[in-house]
Amino acid sequence: xxxxxxxxxxxxxxxxxxxxxxxKEQPEQLLTADDVLPLFADRIYKVETDDEKxxxxxxGLEKHLSVEAMRLIxxxxxxxxxxxxxxxxxxxxxxxxxxxxxxxxxxxxxxxVTNIARKVLHEQLRMKQFIRFQKAKDGTYLAVVSPDHxxxxxxxxHFQDRFNDQPWLIYDAKRHYGYxxxxxxxxxxxxxxxxxxxxxxxxxxxxxxxxxxxxxxLLQNLWxxxxxxxxxxERMNPRKQLQDMPRRYWKYMTEKQVVKP
Amino acid sequence: xxTEKTMEKLRILAESAKYDVSCSSSGIVRKGxxxxxxxxxxxxxxxxxFADDGRCISLLKVMLTNYCMYDCAYCINRRSNxxxxxxxxxSELEEITMEFYRRNYIEGLFxxxxxVRNPDYTMERLTAIVRDLRTVHHFNGYIxxxxxxxxxxxxxxxAGRYADRMSVNIEIPRExxxxxxxxxxxxxxVFQPMKLIQQGVLENKEDRQKYRHAPRFxxxxxxxxxxxxxxxxxxxxxxQMSSALYDQPTMRRVYYxxxxxxxxxxxxxxxxxxxxxVRENRLYQADWLLRFYHFKVEExxxxxxxxxxxxxxxxxxxxxxxxxxxxxxxNTADYEMLLRVPGLGTKSAWLIxxxxxxxxxxxxxLKKMGVVMKKAKYFITCHELTSQFSQPLFGxxxxxxxxxxxxxxxxxxxxxxxxxxxxxxxxxxxxTTD
Numbered sequence: 001x002x003x004x005x006x007x008x009x010x011x012x013x014x015x016x017x018x019x020x021x022x023x024k025e026q027p028e029q030l031l032t033a034d035d036v037l038p039l040f041a042d043r044i045y046k047v048e049t050d051d052e053k054x055x056x057x058x059x060g061l062e063k064h065l066s067v068e069a070m071r072l073i074x075x076x077x078x079x080x081x082x083x084x085x086x087x088x089x090x091x092x093x094x095x096x097x098x099x100x101x102x103x104x105x106x107x108x109x110x111x112x113v114t115n116i117a118r119k120v121l122h123e124q125l126r127m128k129q130f131i132r133f134q135k136a137k138d139g140t141y142l143a144v145v146s147p148d149h150x151x152x153x154x155x156x157x158h159f160q161d162r163f164n165d166q167p168w169l170i171y172d173a174k175r176h177y178g179y180x181x182x183x184x185x186x187x188x189x190x191x192x193x194x195x196x197x198x199x200x201x202x203x204x205x206x207x208x209x210x211x212x213x214x215x216x217x218l219l220q221n222l223w224x225x226x227x228x229x230x231x232x233x234e235r236m237n238p239r240k241q242l243q244d245m246p247r248r249y250w251k252y253m254t255e256k257q258v259v260k261p
Numbered sequence: 262x263x264t265e266k267t268m269e270k271l272r273i274l275a276e277s278a279k280y281d282v283s284c285s286s287s288g289i290v291r292k293g294x295x296x297x298x299x300x301x302x303x304x305x306x307x308x309x310x311f312a313d314d315g316r317c318i319s320l321l322k323v324m325l326t327n328y329c330m331y332d333c334a335y336c337i338n339r340r341s342n343x344x345x346x347x348x349x350x351x352s353e354l355e356e357i358t359m360e361f362y363r364r365n366y367i368e369g370l371f372x373x374x375x376x377v378r379n380p381d382y383t384m385e386r387l388t389a390i391v392r393d394l395r396t397v398h399h400f401n402g403y404i405x406x407x408x409x410x411x412x413x414x415x416x417x418x419x420a421g422r423y424a425d426r427m428s429v430n431i432e433i434p435r436e437x438x439x440x441x442x443x444x445x446x447x448x449x450x451v452f453q454p455m456k457l458i459q460q461g462v463l464e465n466k467e468d469r470q471k472y473r474h475a476p477r478f479x480x481x482x483x484x485x486x487x488x489x490x491x492x493x494x495x496x497x498x499x500x501q502m503s504s505a506l507y508d509q510p511t512m513r514r515v516y517y518x519x520x521x522x523x524x525x526x527x528x529x530x531x532x533x534x535x536x537x538x539v540r541e542n543r544l545y546q547a548d549w550l551l552r553f554y555h556f557k558v559e560e561x562x563x564x565x566x567x568x569x570x571x572x573x574x575x576x577x578x579x580x581x582x583x584x585x586x587x588x589x590x591x592n593t594a595d596y597e598m599l600l601r602v603p604g605l606g607t608k609s610a611w612l613i614x615x616x617x618x619x620x621x622x623x624x625x626x627l628k629k630m631g632v633v634m635k636k637a638k639y640f641i642t643c644h645e646l647t648s649q650f651s652q653p654l655f656g657x658x659x660x661x662x663x664x665x666x667x668x669x670x671x672x673x674x675x676x677x678x679x680x681x682x683x684x685x686x687x688x689x690x691x692x693t694t695d
Binding site: 101103104105106107108111115125128129130131132133134135141143158160161162163164165166215218219221222223225226227228229230231232233234235236237238239240241243244245253254255 | 263264265267268271272273275276278279280292293295296297298299300302307308309310311312313314315316317318321322323357360361363364365366402519521522535536538612615616618619620622626629630631
């Protein structure tokens with residue numbers, strides 16, 4: 001059995017495809033460096049990531065696949081799921097052998113990649129729905145999230161388009177980075193050197209009281225009041241609520257936070 | 262300036278507005294503009310939260326005031342009801358909308374109002390708010406405006422330039438029933454503004470062909486709502502009305518609102534322990550069949566079936582009445598026919614028509630793709646059964662519809678349907694016992 005190992009980057013995976021074709025072989029498995037090797041691997045080949053080779057494979061893919069299919073591949077990569085590596089690798093190899101198979105959902109690899117991409121797209125929608133900003137004293141709007149997949153790159157365009165006149169910061173507490181928009185220039189990627197000194201609580205995303213703008217507490221309360229008032233008690237349906245708004249998103253959501261009296 | 266008092270007003274007016282079910286923020290894509298706040302995304306819109314009753318919160322659904330001069334029996338805000346009344350000031354409402362929007366709580370505003378003094382006076386105030394939001398606050402998000410029946414044409418056409426969607430609620434599908442519950446209203450007062458909005462949209466469409474930058478008029482079309490279970494109207498009355506409305510070019514959505522017994526003292530209304538949720542759900546399913554599944558209203562309800570079957574969904578009910586249309590071959594059938602298979606939705610049908618161009622599909626493939634086979638398996642044939650056995654082993658034609666039906670109705674569903682039927686009291690009974 002031939003096993004390829006790569007560094008876990010998209011370029012690494014594309015280089016692996018390049019090497020597989022250059023060596024005229026189809027490895028049974030594609031693993032990252034820290035995966036456990038199978039017991040019977042008679043040939044282990046370490047893929048050295050090469051930007052140029054990766055670029056060539058990507059350009060080749062673009063010749064075969066539609067824009068939409070290419071987008072799904074990029075999106076699926078943001079899932080950061082380990083189980084994506086192998087199906088995506090095989091999918092790309094198959095494209096070069098069989099042509100555009102992006103809509104053959106009877107193919108297990110195509111199906112896996114598409115389904116993972118769909119999951120990521122679903123979560124980016126949820127971020128657009130459930131991100132809650134708090135206004136800080138200096139006028140910056142802050143939102144903290146911790147999505148399952150790395151979806152921030154997919155949503156910042158939406159927020160830049162929508163809130164183009166207000167500075168905002170969306171911070172991914174799980175991946176320790178965020179995007180800051182100053183109200184005019186394109187959003188920039190930021191990280192904090194020391195998360196302990198930031199003026200908000202990483203755990204629940206709430207701004208410290210002294211950093212919060214004066215009317216923000218009132219507006220948060222207004223929103224909580226509205227949220228309670230709009231519910232029709234005769235139609236209580238917590239199951240449906242959980243289906244559409246899973247509990248893991250609640251901790252950063254204003255209307256679901258428990259307020260201290 | 263917002264204060265604690267505003268909070269109380271917002272609570273009262275949200276509670277007054279909540280029985281209006283329309284919530285969608287769909288139908289229009291508008292990119293953000295420099296110097297303005299907001300955009301609209303189109304597609305399915307964005308729901309920003311989900312209340313404890315499972316309904317989505319997309320727009321800030323609120324009334325300007327819940328004082329009303331009408332006395333419609335089904336409405337919580339009827340003049341004879343002893344509820345707390347409040348009126349938001351124009352500046353309060355605008356500030357709440359903007360601040361909520363900037364915090365990503367909402368997708369826009371859904372503004373409605375009780376009728377005070379006269380329709381024109383009320384409509385003028387609503388129009389003033391949407392005008393202010395667009396021109397003073399530079400709000401570029403979604404606005405859904407309720408149009409007040411009886412308001413003048415000029416006001417409607419001004420409001421339509423600022424709103425994305427406008428709606429007038431029919432509430433009761435048959436005019437006799439409406440007359441009974443709301444003697445001050447008639448269907449004419451509802452259809453008149455609907456027609457005005459439609460005219461406005463169509464004229465605007467022509468203008469835009471000549472002048473590319475002509476401002477758009479109600480670009481997301483109109484919607485309406487009907488109350489279910491407050492009168493004796495059958496599902497056929499309701500669906501025929503919906504179907505006729507969907508034939509109009511600007512009608513995008515018809516909502517169905519299961520009647521919640523808000524005014525239990527009124528003997529013209531039935532007393533329901535819980536809103537008719539199953540029936541409402543079946544109506545929405547039928548609505549989807551009309552809009553996305555190429556069904557005609559006569560196929561869903563007819564003289565023998567004036568009400569929808571509460572135990573099975575309308576598509577399955579149709580399939581059980583028409584065993585001759587099945588089995589359907591997954592590998593050759595048209596997209597339209599695939600949509601008629603119980604259990605197959607638009608998504609599954611799309612997956613099937615795309616994948617079958619590469620190789621013939623088996624039931625294994627279908628399962629892998631995520632097609633739900635529980636119902637579908639009785640109505641389809643796949644690759645694994647060759648021409649000799651082109652019938653599925655236990656399809657609808659072997660089992661016969663009357664024996665298949667119990668297999669597809671779950672105990673839970675039976676119970677839910679039975680509960681709802683049981684709680685439905687006779688109108689005559691109510692009036693004698695009350």
